Amino acid sequence: MSCGSTKSIDIFFTAKSVAIYGASASQNSVGQAIIQNFIKPQYTGKVYAVNPKYNQVLGVPCYPTLQDIEEEVDLVVVAVPARITPRVFEDIAAKKIKAAIIISGGFSETGKIGAELEDEVVAIAKKHDIRVIGPNCVGVVDTHSHIDTFFLPEYRCGRPKPSNVANISLVSQSGAFAAAISDWTAELGLGISKLISLGNKCDVDDDDLLCYLAEDSTTQVICFYTEGYDESKGRSFFDTAKTVTPNKPILVVKSGRGQKARAAASSHTGSLAGSDKVANAAYMQSGVIRVDNFEHMFDAAKALAMQPPAKGDRVLMITNGGGLGVMTTDALEALNLAIPSPSAELENKLHQNLPAYCAVGNPIDVVGDTDASRYDAVFKEAIASGEYDMFVVGMLLQTPSLGMDITNVIANYQRQSGLPFIVVSMGGGFTTKAGEIMELMGVPTYATGEKAALAAKALAQYGEIKYRDKFNKTLISDKP
Amino acid sequence: MKEAKKIFKTALEEGRTFVLEHEAKDIMKAYGIPIPPYSTATTADEAVAKAKSIGFPVVLKILSKDILHKSDAGGVKINLKTEDAVRAAFNEIMENAKKYGQEKGIDVDLSRGVFISDFADMGTEIIVGVTKDPQFGHALMAGLGGIFVEVLKDVSFRLIPFTESDAREMLKELKAYKILEGIRGEAPRDVDALVKIMLSVSKMVEENPEIIELDCNPTFVYAIGKGALVVDARILIDKPDK
Incomplete structure (x- = not known):
């Protein structure tokens, strides 16, 4: 599949007026949590409540139907029981709104009756060119426009912020994971542009988002969590991903390493395949980087968002602590x-x-009494030598001699050389703060050598995807 | 490819979703895939005549729309070196097939006789296969035969279609790749010939998406410059409008 116009998707993230269908005055309800998001001062668009029961909800004017709203509405968030959604969609169609997010569950995920309801909704949406995210999802968070349909109170589920340096967007089949990741990345301080939970994917699917995020200038790395693809959708994801990966990295966590396909197969090849091996091949072939879990995903995504891909696999480790040097080079070696x-x-x-x-x-140990000048000397010579494609810098700040000017030295050499740098800095409060400063200056910083090595690996992997034959691969085999 | 379409049509008309060995080989041949010389014979005399023109030793295999697993039905005789051996093998295969039919309670169609083929020299045993994944569609698999595939499951995959460099990469992914490079003083294997087979199979499946499973097992790869041969081929097709 090649990407057509992504305009119909854009409105989900840029809507200037949003109606909450099923807005509710009862506390702790989904319909109230969503409207709370839109009355926060960050959201600068207009918000309307739709519910025949009220005149207003939390001070937001409430209308019996969408057609009673005089102004135009860009996006509808649907939080009503499944059985009345077809009627809601007739209302959406009559108001000529082109985008809807169905938060409610009770559709195809529950069985035959739910599936019929979903089909009914899809039929109305198709007829009137309404794009639909969901049902059975938490919808979207856009950290720039502050469109936020997550029905999860912010004190329980933090919302991430965009970074000035680089941002990640995540598409998740699971709403619960989308929420957990929102909360978690908010805590990590990772720069996020968009979080999208797709739910049942009755209309908008992975391909749509992939095309959209590929063109989105606020997204530097695209992350997916998927449990599987509908029939032949895996193939179209593969086809689309192939066109995206030379320009933007894609990371995938895929669960459901199922054996179903294996059981059904009657040939030798079929019995050996299983869907997971084929999925692995598909990702590899299309330049998608598959990672084992979310921790790896965000360690890798942070590096890919902030640093250029490596043009080869030769890493130099510089450290002011011998142990950290050995631990990190061990980890680098294990990752080939x-x-x-x-x-x-x-x-x-x-x-x-x-x-x-x-x-x-390698490692180069500038030892514990160093200040920034020894790092400076090493960077100067090592970069000029052309012997390395990437630098992993151990920055232990427990020693009094190493001042904060080290962050300037690292950031400056990174920028001047255009080569990827990764910092590993173990420790407590002071170190964490220094790491934050380092990242504000554009160099990703990790708490352990293993995490830093994983990040370095991601930069090499993506370099190989991007530069193909031009990638300088000095290690012949990729096998352990 | 017209050849393949015609064969698939015949198969479906006969209620088969598998193609017979000579049909599979006809399709392979049409795609330029190297296979040992082969023919078919419906009588013992014809089998002998065909064996002589192919050259001894030969292999005889039952050809019947009712028998998918030929060995299970006693329908395979290998390394036949003389006219007498071929004649005896032909008769024995027919007898076995009848018996197999009686046991299963089916009237086995014997009108197609046997498939007869050159008994290929042993080479490095490779399996090349195709599967259709419900999510990703057709994928090609490659691996070294024997314990590598049976025990170690040392196989690699690529979605079809793929490029030549994909094919080379997927062979390099195999833990047993060193065997193809030649170990213990052996000459390196003819990887180029194997890659060509993989690309031809990819093209075949691309042009005939009704193929849902395919095994070229074994495929023999010989020393560099000596080529490769698909010795046994199985093709399963999808029922239309399923």
Whole structure:
């Protein structure tokens, strides 16, 4: 599938006027939680409540139907019982609104009767060109426009913020995961642009979002959580992803490593396939990076959002702590990244610029009494040598000699060289703050060597996807 | 490809969703996939004559719309080196097929006789196959035969269609790839010939999406420059309008 116009999707994130169908005055209800999101000052558009029971909800004017609203409405959030949604959609059609998010459950996920209701809604939507997200989802969060249909109170489910550096968007089949990730990334301080929960995917699906996010200038990395694709939808995702990955990285967590397909197969090949191996092949072939879990996903996504992809697999580790150096290079090695020692020439230059008790190899240990100047010397020579494609920098801040100017040194060399840098900084409160500063300056920072190694691997993987044959792969095999 | 479509039509008309061995080989041949010389014979005399023109040793296999698993029905005789051996094998296969039919309570159609083929020299055993995944559609699998596939499940996949570099990459993904590169002083295997087969199978499936499963098992790959042969082929097709 190639991407057509994504205009019909754009309105879900840019709507200037939103109607909440099923807005409610009863506390802790879905219909109230959603309207609360839209009366926050961050959302600058207009909001209307629709419910024949009220004249107003939380001070928002409430109308019996959409047609009673005089002004135009861009987007409807539907939070009414499933059985009355067809009627709601007739109202949406009459008001000529082109986008709706159905939060309610009780559709195809519950069985035959629900599926019939869903079909009915889809038929009305198709007839009137209404795009539909859901049903059975939490909808969308856009951190720029502040459109937020998550019916989860903010004190329980934090909302992430956009970063000035780079942002990630996530599409999730599961609403619960979308919510948990919202809460979690808010806590992590990760820059997020959009979170979308697709639910039953009765209309808008992974392909639509993939096309949209590929063009979205506020999204630098596209993340997906999926449990599976409807028949042949896996193929269309594959076809679309192939066109996107040379320009923007896509990360996927896919669960449901099921055996169904295997059981049904009668040939030798079929019995060996199982759908997971085929899924793996599809992701690999289309340049989608599959990760095992959300922790890996966000470690990788942060690096991919903030740093350029690596043009080769040669990593140099610089550290002011020997243990951290060894731990990190072990992790890098386990992930099949090359950790070549400096050439004799480079080694000479480094020795000239460093105290004799510094260990020059890979890792390079500038030892505990260092200040930023030794890092500076190493970066200068190592970058000029052209012997490395990527730098992993151990920055232990427990020592009094290393000042905060180290963050400037790292950020400046990264920017000047255009080579990817990753920082690993273990520790407590002071370190965490320093890490935040480092990231404000554009270099992703991790709490352990293992996480940093994973991030480095993601940059190499994406480099290989993006640059293909031009990627300088010095390690021959990708097998352990 | 017209050849394939005609064969699939015949199969479905006979109520089969599998194609017979000579049909599978006809399709393979049409796509330029290397296979050992083959023919069919409906009498013992014809089998002998065909064996002589193919050259000994040969293999005989039952050809019947009622028998999918030929070995189970005693329908396969290999390494037949003489005219007498071929004659005896023909008669024995027919007897076995009849017996098989009696046991199963079916009237086995024997009108097509046997498939007769050159008994190919042993090469490095490879399995090339196709599966149709419900989510992603057709995918090609490759792996080394024997324990590598049976025990270690050392196989790799790519969605169809794929490029030549995909094909090479998927072979390199195999843990047993070193065997193809030649180990213990052996000459490297003819990987180019294998890649060509993989690409031809990909094209075949792309043009005939009704194929739902396919096994080229075994495929023998010989030393570099000596090519590769698909020795046994199975093709299963989808019922239309299912």
